[in-house]
Amino acid sequence: MSAEDLEAQEDELLALASIYDADEFRxxxxxxxxxxxxxxxxxxxxxxxxxxxxxxxxxNSGFEY
Numbered sequence: 625m626s627a628e629d630l631e632a633q634e635d636e637l638l639a640l641a642s643i644y645d646a647d648e649f650r651x652x653x654x655x656x657x658x659x660x661x662x663x664x665x666x667x668x669x670x671x672x673x674x675x676x677x678x679x680x681x682x683x684n685s686g687f688e689y
Contacts, residue, residue, distance in 0.1 A: 630656070
């Protein structure tokens with residue numbers, strides 16, 4: 625990736641960090657990237673069903689539901 629691309633990505637991450645509070649978006653300190661959290665008001669009986677080929681892939685991906 626070019627230095628220009630890295631600088632553009634850094635600018636985008638800084639923009640996101642300035643728009644959202646720390647509970648919604650956190651810029652990574654040691655690597656390029658960040659983490660976003662989305663909070664939704666869902667009905668009490670809302671369910672998420674996850675299907676896949678392997679339990680291992682579900683365990684390693686860090687799903688929370």
